[in-house]
Amino acid sequence: NAGVMQNPRHLVRRRGQEARLRCSPMKGHSHVYWYRQLPEEGLKFMVYLQKENIIDESGMPKERFSAEFPKEGPSILRIQQVVRGDSAAYFCASSKAIGELFFGEGSRLTVL
Amino acid sequence: GESVGLHLPTLSVQEGDNSIINCAYSNSASDYFIWYKQESGKGPQFIIDIRSNMDKRQGQRVTVLLNKTVKHLSLQIAATQPGDSAVYFCAEKEDFGNEKLTFGTGTRLTIIP
Numbered sequence: 001n002a003g004v005m006q007n008p009r010h011l012v013r014r015r016g017q018e019a020r021l022r023c024s025p026m027k028g029h030s031h032v033y034w035y036r037q038l039p040e041e042g043l044k045f046m047v048y049l050q051k052e053n054i055i056d057e058s059g060m061p062k063e064r065f066s067a068e069f070p071k072e073g074p075s076i077l078r079i080q081q082v083v084r085g086d087s088a089a090y091f092c093a094s095s096k097a098i099g100e101l102f103f104g105e106g107s108r109l110t111v112l
Numbered sequence: 113g114e115s116v117g118l119h120l121p122t123l124s125v126q127e128g129d130n131s132i133i134n135c136a137y138s139n140s141a142s143d144y145f146i147w148y149k150q151e152s153g154k155g156p157q158f159i160i161d162i163r164s165n166m167d168k169r170q171g172q173r174v175t176v177l178l179n180k181t182v183k184h185l186s187l188q189i190a191a192t193q194p195g196d197s198a199v200y201f202c203a204e205k206e207d208f209g210n211e212k213l214t215f216g217t218g219t220r221l222t223i224i225p
Binding site: 004031033035040041042043044045048056091093095099100101102103104105106 | 201211217
């Protein structure tokens with residue numbers, strides 16, 4: 001019974017490139033959340049999605065960031081034209097309709 | 113409140129002793145609180161939760177205390193073990209129907225053998 005799967009675990013990009021982070025929720029979970037964590041800080045909410053719908057994107061930067069959770073396949077967090085300030089750990093969590101959040105191991109993005 | 117990028121508060125405890133980690137929250141509308149443990153290079157791991165209509169909840173070796181008057185939450189870990197070394201975060205949310213969490217800054221707990 002696999003947990004929340006995130007890939008890649010580590011990603012290096014040069015400024016201006018695109019980063020795509022993938023998250024497969026736990027089996028039976030239809031709710032996905034993305035969080036960002038800077039070194040020595042807590043996690044900051046970015047976006048909450050259900051299948052094919054964005055429910056709450058109040059934590060997403062207005063530009064360059066987008067997220068989707070298609071009917072089939074993993075949820076994708078996409079960062080266009082990355083800048084050094086985007087370097088962080090990005091965590092995905094999933095849940096059933098109501099219930100405990102289960103976190104993945106995170107994707108660590110480094111922008112050179 | 114928002115972190116300003118300062119180093120995490122740290123707490124060092126002798127193995128076998130009890131530890132208390134504190135957390136202040138700011139949103140009086142929060143009605144559900146969770147403690148997470150995060151080991152280096154890993155994602156947050158659920159430890160224990162508490163609803164706002166309770167002031168204490170116990171688990172295995174852990175106890176969470178909630179003081180709504182002063183908006184304060186604490187995590188007590190009894191008989192600490194080396195495996196307890198990690199960063200501990202409190203998290204809060206307003207609406208039990210939405211799992212969106214607001215995380216605190218975190219405390220780094222180090223267990224001294």
